[in-house]
Amino acid sequence: MHRPYLSFPASLAITTIGTGRGQGHSSAPAPTPDIKSSPGPDADPSIIDYYPQSAALDFIALLQHLNVSSVVVIAHSLGTAVAYHFATVRPDLTRAMVILDPLHSIPSETVDKYLTDPLQALQNLAMLFGPALYPPTVPAWHLTWIGRRRMEGDMNVILAQSYACQVDPKAIGRREVSASQHDGKVKYPRLTIGNSEYRVTTERSYLSPSSEFDEIHLVEGIGHWFHQLKSEEVNGYLQRWFEKIGLIPFKGQNETAEAWFYLQRSLYD
Template sequence: MPYLHHDGADLFFTAEGEGPAVLLLHGWTCDSHDFLFQTPLLLEAGYRVIALDQRGHGRSTAPNMPGGYEPEVLAADAIALLKHLDAAPAVVIGHSMGTIVASVMSIQHPEVVRALVLIECSYLFPSAAAAQIYETLQGDDAPEVAAATLAAVFYTPDTPAWIKTWHRRTTLAVPPHVVREAFAHIREGRPGYQDQTVELLRQRQKPRLAVYQAEESTRIERELGLEGVDEIKVIEGGSHWPHLQKPKEFNEILIAWLDQAGLLPVKN
């Protein structure tokens, strides 16, 4: 069965292919379907592709416990899955909330991470805006409010209707307590992800590719500095989901960077 029981949650995952592992970590109120355009590409490249529905999202269960959706908890889930599958170290590809989880993994457990691919990093989300959004999520209508927020803030005029429909449906399926608590790590200005972002994130000693939808969003990422094969790319007009809205452009960037970083599997 494609479920792992860990720390009170039944975590849905898929693991396909053979070779070095890639772990896919989706964003807030989404699920692993967001990587459908990348999964076939990575399988063809020779990776073992592991896609996780993080606790409370998608097909994974949603325990209601204090602190149950902090980044460290989500990172512990991901690490447990990699160890369960004997798949560490892995290239970890995270989107939005998933970039925080991936960063926690690489800082606290660097042995499980080969490299980081970070899409629209939410550890750079303005804290004032996060606080304002968080205050709207306090009622039982939190999924509906979150869906409206996504529609109002996170898309571009060119975002196709199917993406908006997709995310509205996945968001409405997330329980209210998960919507709130999974967003709380942004609202709270957690150490290392707001006021101390730059200092803590410099502890990530892994090759990284960071992809954004606009150059102005890359400021703090650039403050972190680039070493070796580290790279920052911008996909203009790609919305908060460049890997979904502009998959061809994103996939070309991804494969080129993996090749440059010496991370592509060697095919026989």
């Protein structure tokens, strides 16, 4: 049986934080109209926006409130934009990064051609993924689950997320913008796992290595949610890498690890 979420040894302390705001009508505050740029850290707190930068600042404030001083950031899809901003503005909080199917694999030219029309953005995004989104190997139950999540989404929130993450010319979900803002600023180990070579192109070719421990792996043939459908394989990569960077003990050791931080901001995570 596949486990739907990542699992770790019992000795590892885990703090799981989801970014589900706006995913489902019951948790979808309407975005403030006409927000066309990231409000920034000094914004009026009454503003409701869906910029990944704002989500990162919210997480930073929460971790400070909880007195958590060291985290590993694990992110999938849209959440990777949050993760990169978090890790760039607060490197002192970041122990390591795990990036799954990063958002910033899409270049600006492609975004401008296919994703700026709100009426076509979602279907065009699926088209850009191609068979790598829902290959025939994805089981029916998973397709049903993803479909129901999609139907529960608030379209105003979906469009706000889409604009904030990629349509805005300065959106950090664009390859060139992300590279300009993050290249050379990530100074800790980074593990990237994608479902195709295309999804890891930015890490492989546009961002400088962040440490001698950086690794890039592919989990192909099972779609965008490979971490759920091939969880044993993904967990194997994670455990070996965590041991390699000294984050969890090798067999026979009794050391413990810092808190974990799982960012999940995609409609379809």
